[in-house]
Amino acid sequence: xxxxxxxxxxxxxxxxxxxxxxxxxxxxxxxxxxxxxxxxxxxxxxxxxxxxxxxxxxxxxxxxxxxxxxxxxxxxxxxxxxxxxxxxxxxxxxxxxxxxxxxxxxxxxxxxx
Numbered sequence: 001x002x003x004x005x006x007x008x009x010x011x012x013x014x015x016x017x018x019x020x021x022x023x024x025x026x027x028x029x030x031x032x033x034x035x036x037x038x039x040x041x042x043x044x045x046x047x048x049x050x051x052x053x054x055x056x057x058x059x060x061x062x063x064x065x066x067x068x069x070x071x072x073x074x075x076x077x078x079x080x081x082x083x084x085x086x087x088x089x090x091x092x093x094x095x096x097x098x099x100x101x102x103x104x105x106x107x108x109x110x111x112x113x
Contacts, residue, residue: 052085052086052087052088052089052090053087055082055085055091055095056082056083056084056085057083058095059079059080059082059083059091059095060079060083062079062095062096062098062099063076063079063080063083064109065099065102065108065109066079066099066102066107066108066109067102067107067108067109067110069107071105071107072102072105072107075098075099075101075102075105075107078093078098079095079098079099082095082098
């Protein structure tokens with residue numbers, strides 16, 4: 001029984017060690033940089049891909065959250081522009097940010113009142 005418990009403990013510890021986060025490499029100093037040869041160029045991060053159909057659908061769905069009054073039409077126009085944007089073009093402003101601005105401006109639709 002003790003051998004099984006000990007074996008199980010070793011397996012759990014090995015599993016935790018394998019899954020744990022590795023420590024970052026030590027920070028280099030200016031003296032280290034001068035002595036070492038230049039490292040390979042850092043690869044730039046790939047540009048994020050946008051699912052324009054999903055963003056367009058989200059913007060269309062958020063139109064119902066903004067009041068139809070004339071002072072709120074600017075927010076509705078911004079959401080409509082995102083909804084009508086050509087495929088593959090990222091929005092300049094997130095639809096949720098437009099709705100948040102509309103809420104701050106008092107353009108949120110009042111439901112049930």
